[in-house]
Amino acid sequence: LIMLPPDYRRYISFSQKLRAIYDQYASRVEAFGLDECWLDVSNPGFTWADGAKLALTLRQRAVNELGLTLSVGVSWNKPYAKLGSDMKKPNATTLITPTNYQEQIFNLPADKLIGIGRRTYPKLIKRGINTIGDLARCEPEYMHRWLGKIGLILQCYAAGEDRTPVMSSTASRAVKSVGNSMTAPRDLVNMRDVHCMLYVLAESVGSRLREIGLRGKCLSLSVRDENL
Numbered sequence: 001l002i003m004l005p006p007d008y009r010r011y012i013s014f015s016q017k018l019r020a021i022y023d024q025y026a027s028r029v030e031a032f033g034l035d036e037c038w039l040d041v042s043n044p045g046f047t048w049a050d051g052a053k054l055a056l057t058l059r060q061r062a063v064n065e066l067g068l069t070l071s072v073g074v075s076w077n078k079p080y081a082k083l084g085s086d087m088k089k090p091n092a093t094t095l096i097t098p099t100n101y102q103e104q105i106f107n108l109p110a111d112k113l114i115g116i117g118r119r120t121y122p123k124l125i126k127r128g129i130n131t132i133g134d135l136a137r138c139e140p141e142y143m144h145r146w147l148g149k150i151g152l153i154l155q156c157y158a159a160g161e162d163r164t165p166v167m168s169s170t171a172s173r174a175v176k177s178v179g180n181s182m183t184a185p186r187d188l189v190n191m192r193d194v195h196c197m198l199y200v201l202a203e204s205v206g207s208r209l210r211e212i213g214l215r216g217k218c219l220s221l222s223v224r225d226e227n228l
Helices: 008-022 048-066 078-087 101-105 120-126 132-136 140-147 149-159 191-212
Strands: 028-031 037-040 071-074 092-095
Touching: 008 028, 008 037, 008 048, 008 191, 037 078, 048 071, 048 092, 071 078, 078 092, 078 101, 101 132, 132 149, 140 149
Parallel strands: 071 092
Antiparallel strands: 028 037
């Protein structure tokens, strides 16, 4: 095993370069973490074939200009697009459309869906909700009684009914706080681990503050253990 030191400044640099490419094709580009974005390219007359063609263009430019491979999900809502980007890796395009979504994703484990993590999935299984299709077919009222608002959101995601818009690159809104969080792939066992995690989070928050021209007065830090 060859251990390589992390270079988060380089990660952020490549993330910004990719974002610059995305901005050439969509006015609405919303970042999701350091290495993912949603692009809203919906326009009158824009077809699924056009979406697949644009995905191929982005993948080719990423390889040719940055030496990176992209996996792209094309769909009509954000949770399905995110799911599609995870289904085939590396360097692939997955289309999840209104005519094929049940065949494509309903048999997948429910934890493949955004918002369902290692704590929530076992709870769903105990209720007999094993797949995305199982969750999609649940009554919203039942999910709300059981899990509250998050239950409604997850059922909406699974059924393809989420209509949350992609935020515009130029959208202006009052910013009261800027933050970022991350779940480590393993427990942090020493101060080097902690330093690496804090570094990437601080870089992300600092970059966002500089982008909107603000600075903070109060810094808060929260830490969760393995039991959340």
